[in-house]
Amino acid sequence: MILAPQRNASAVSVADCRSDFPALHQDVNEHSIVYLDSAASAQQPISVIETVANYQRHDHSNVHRGVHTLSHRATDAYEGARDKLRLFINASSRSEVILTSGTTESINLVAQSFCRPRVGDGDKILITHLEHHSNIVPWQLVCEQTGAELVVVPMDDRGELDLDSFDSLLADNVRFLAVGHVSNALGTINPVKDMIARAHAHDVPVLVDGAQGVPHMQIDVQDLDCDFYAFSGHKMFGPTGTGVLFGRESLLEEMPPYQGGGDMILEVSFSDTVYNELPYKFEAGTPNIAGVIGLGAAVDYLQSVGLPAIAQHEQQLLKYLTGELAKIEGLRLIGTAANKASVQSFNVDDIHPHDLGTILDHQGVAIRTGHHCAMPVMEYFKVSGTARASLALYNNRDDIDQLVEAIGKARKIFA
Amino acid sequence: MNELRDLYRELILDHAKSPRHFGKLDGATHWAEGINPLCGDKLKLFLRVDDKQTIDSASFEGSGCAISVASASLLTDLVIGMDVATALNTFDAVTTRLTGRGADIDIAGGLKAEKLRALDGVREFPSRVKCATLAWHALNSAINNRSTPATTE
Numbered sequence: 001m002i003l004a005p006q007r008n009a010s011a012v013s014v015a016d017c018r019s020d021f022p023a024l025h026q027d028v029n030e031h032s033i034v035y036l037d038s039a040a041s042a043q044q045p046i047s048v049i050e051t052v053a054n055y056q057r058h059d060h061s062n063v064h065r066g067v068h069t070l071s072h073r074a075t076d077a078y079e080g081a082r083d084k085l086r087l088f089i090n091a092s093s094r095s096e097v098i099l100t101s102g103t104t105e106s107i108n109l110v111a112q113s114f115c116r117p118r119v120g121d122g123d124k125i126l127i128t129h130l131e132h133h134s135n136i137v138p139w140q141l142v143c144e145q146t147g148a149e150l151v152v153v154p155m156d157d158r159g160e161l162d163l164d165s166f167d168s169l170l171a172d173n174v175r176f177l178a179v180g181h182v183s184n185a186l187g188t189i190n191p192v193k194d195m196i197a198r199a200h201a202h203d204v205p206v207l208v209d210g211a212q213g214v215p216h217m218q219i220d221v222q223d224l225d226c227d228f229y230a231f232s233g234h235k236m237f238g239p240t241g242t243g244v245l246f247g248r249e250s251l252l253e254e255m256p257p258y259q260g261g262g263d264m265i266l267e268v269s270f271s272d273t274v275y276n277e278l279p280y281k282f283e284a285g286t287p288n289i290a291g292v293i294g295l296g297a298a299v300d301y302l303q304s305v306g307l308p309a310i311a312q313h314e315q316q317l318l319k320y321l322t323g324e325l326a327k328i329e330g331l332r333l334i335g336t337a338a339n340k341a342s343v344q345s346f347n348v349d350d351i352h353p354h355d356l357g358t359i360l361d362h363q364g365v366a367i368r369t370g371h372h373c374a375m376p377v378m379e380y381f382k383v384s385g386t387a388r389a390s391l392a393l394y395n396n397r398d399d400i401d402q403l404v405e406a407i408g409k410a411r412k413i414f415a
Numbered sequence: 416m417n418e419l420r421d422l423y424r425e426l427i428l429d430h431a432k433s434p435r436h437f438g439k440l441d442g443a444t445h446w447a448e449g450i451n452p453l454c455g456d457k458l459k460l461f462l463r464v465d466d467k468q469t470i471d472s473a474s475f476e477g478s479g480c481a482i483s484v485a486s487a488s489l490l491t492d493l494v495i496g497m498d499v500a501t502a503l504n505t506f507d508a509v510t511t512r513l514t515g516r517g518a519d520i521d522i523a524g525g526l527k528a529e530k531l532r533a534l535d536g537v538r539e540f541p542s543r544v545k546c547a548t549l550a551w552h553a554l555n556s557a558i559n560n561r562s563t564p565a566t567t568e
Contacts, residue, residue, distance in 0.1 A: 352480035354456070355423075358543060362419050371455040384455050384478045413423050414481075 012305045014313040018394040020045040020301075031364025034402045039184055039212060039343050039390030040368050042237045044298070051297035052239060052290050063289055064263055064280070078289050081296025082279070085244055088299045089229065090220040095249050095278035099292055102243035103211040104134040106230030107178070109245055109258040109282060110207050111138035114228070115176050117256070121147040123175045126204070128153040128161055129380060130183040130190070133373040135209040139178060148175070155380065159186035159335040166195065170202050177206045181213030185374040185388065186335030187318075187343030189213075193224050200225065205251070211235050215392065216314060216341045218307040221246050237392075238298035239291040245282070252278050259284040310393045314342035317391050321400045325389075328407055334386050342391035345372075348407055351414050353385045359410040360387075365403050421536035422543070423481065431481035436491035440474040445560060449477075449553030451545055456483050460490075460553040468499045475553075480546050486534055487550035493527045499558055506555045510548050513537055 018024055023043045026033055035043060055077060061070035063078045079094075086097045100106045119125065125139045129152050136150075143150050151169055154162045170177075177199045182189050196206045207228035213219060214231045221229050226246075233242030247255075257264055257275055261284030266274040275281045302310070321344055325331055330349040348356055357369035370385040371378045378385060389403060440446075440461035448459045458477030465471045473491040478484075494502045508522045509531060515538050522528040537547045 352478075354480035354543075354546065355482070358422065358540060359419060370453065375455065378455070384457075413419070414428065 012301075014305055014309050014393055015396075017045070017305055018396065020047070021394050022046055022049070024394055028364045028366070029362050031402075034365040034399045036389040036391065036395065036399060036403060037366045037368045038215070038392035038395075039235070039388065041234045041240065042215060042392055043394065044237055044239070044294075045301045047301050048238060048294045048297045052294040055290050055293050060290070062286055074289055077293045077296070078287070081292045081299075084296045084299040088219070088303070089214075089244070089246055090222050091246050092222060093249055096221075096246055096252065098245040098247060098252070098279045098282045099287055100230075100243045100245050100282075101241050101288065102232040102234070103209060103230045104138075104232075104243075106228075106243055106245035107135055107207065107209060108138045110178075110228050110230070110247070111142050113255040113258045113282075114205075114247075114251060115139070116142050116145055119146050119148040119175045122173060123148040124151045124169075124173050125149070126151050126153065126169055126174045126177045128179050128190070129155040129376055130159065130161065130186065130188060131178070131180050131374070131376075132184050132209065132211070133375070134211075135178050135180055136376070139176075152376075153179075155188075157381075158337050159183060159188045159377075160337045161188075161190055161195075163191070163195075167198060170199060170204060174199075174202065174204050177204050178209065179206065180209040180211075182210075182216065182341045182343070183335070183374070183377070184212045184343070185345055185372040185377045185386070186337065187340040187345075187390075188335060188337040189217075189339045189341055191339075192226070196225050212341060212343070215302075215310075216307075217311055227251055233291065233295040233298065236295075236298055237301060238295035239288070241288045242291040242295045249278065252282070255282075257281050257284065261285040263287075305393060313393060314391055317395055317397070317400065318342040318344065320397055321389060321391065321403075324400055324404050325407075328404065328411075330411065331407070334381050334383070343388060344390075345386035345388045347383060347386055349411060349414065351410060353387045355414070356387050356407070356410050359413060360403070360406045363402070363406040363409065365406045367403070418536070418539045422540055424533045424536065426530060426533040427481060427485040427536075430485035430488040434475075434484050434488040436474040436488065436495075438474055438476055440472055442472075443474075445557040447553045447556035449549045449556075451479075451483070451549050453542075453545065456480060456546065456549060458483065458487055458550060458553065460487065460550060460557050462494070462554075462557050464499060470494050470497050470499065470502060475550060479549065480543075482534070482537060482543055482546040483549045486547045487553075489530055489534070490550045490554060493531065494554065502554060503558055506551050509534075509551050513544055513547050515544075 021043045059073040061074045063075045086094050153166045199206045205227040208226045210229050210231040215236045227248045229246040234240040264276050264284040332347045334345040353369035368388045443461035444464045445462040456479035460475045463472040475487045534547045537543045
């Protein structure tokens, strides 16, 4: 197998890693690109791009099937990525690492395969006001299918969850808790470890939507003691169409398959089918082999830089970003929780976020605008949408200065 | 910055800041909601059509970006006094013109229709064309009495 050049552990300092991302070395609308939309999708380092390309060029075949060399190479690389992901989140066994198309599929899998058979009339599924639509709608579907009720933990005007309400809600017929690790719209880092402990005290199993958690902090599913942890590859510098569902092995064993097809079976006849063992029971059909192998390279990359170093860099930048934004007259910061990941939503004067986004883009500055798939959050703050700048390991102070300058130009146009 | 100035012309900014015919319309005979799922913009367009099939009044309410609000404001300005068939033709002409499928198409309606040229700047901004056409899709739905909200998708 031909491997992409790998960096040695801790060979990359955060300050230097920008050069590893080819997409950040281009002009957009005649300005050097300033990419502040990593919470929507992060750019990929050259090692991920090359790993995927090398796989496609030399090793591609289907996995778990052939006796020929390419199929072995593809299988080894694909399963090797699973092992990397297991270590990355400290799952106790590779049986607990289900490869999916992303967070959305991971959550839907748990909703349909774990939750749906276990709830009925009078039961409650608990989520929070901060959730992304992908951690709301799958539970609404289960409620429609079973007669269960969806209950929401409220938040305050900083974007922090009301944990007193959480406790009282938990005590009332709750059968499942689904909570985001980090709010994509507001950046709030929820106290999930504490919430999981409180939920478990009521025998309530917990899914954590970690889509916005994994790029920013070291995840240890055993330390969190969560029952399920869902995340996406493309938020952590890997390819789109990849993701993971961590599930506690004892629970996964009890769950029926989510989808039927090839690869998830041991034996099929028209009268009976024997399902494959974990994790393959939940992986019907040919997977996104190249994407998963690329995701393995993204794990290598994150570990070569080091998540503690990344977190420290991002926290310093977030402080600078928030401070600089707060100096702008007419700018309202939305999402001011004490414990935050490097995401900041804001609105400027009466400028609609969509207009702001267009004007910033014209100056090479990419931000996200709109409701961020979190309409209930927007409703809470009585806005139709926000502008959102999100920072990753490759951003720097210059990016933030460019953003601030571009906002100044937008204010002039709308003065 | 020229393209930006083209998008945010004085006329657009003026209509965005001070939209004409803004609010509910008493005695409306036709109305429709326009939703842009991409950004969550939502507006409702009201028409009052008389016995002779003339739109004798029009208004809109809702929230949106400068482009969608200005476009709705210009729309209401233009269609008041227009007969329904002409309004539908105008919907066709405007959407065709703004989506670039027929950039040269002229829009009937004299001086007021000339003002719609201020929206031409969106043609350089593919992601913003839907903002400019949102109210027009609502107009089409309102006249055709469609019960589901118009979307730009």
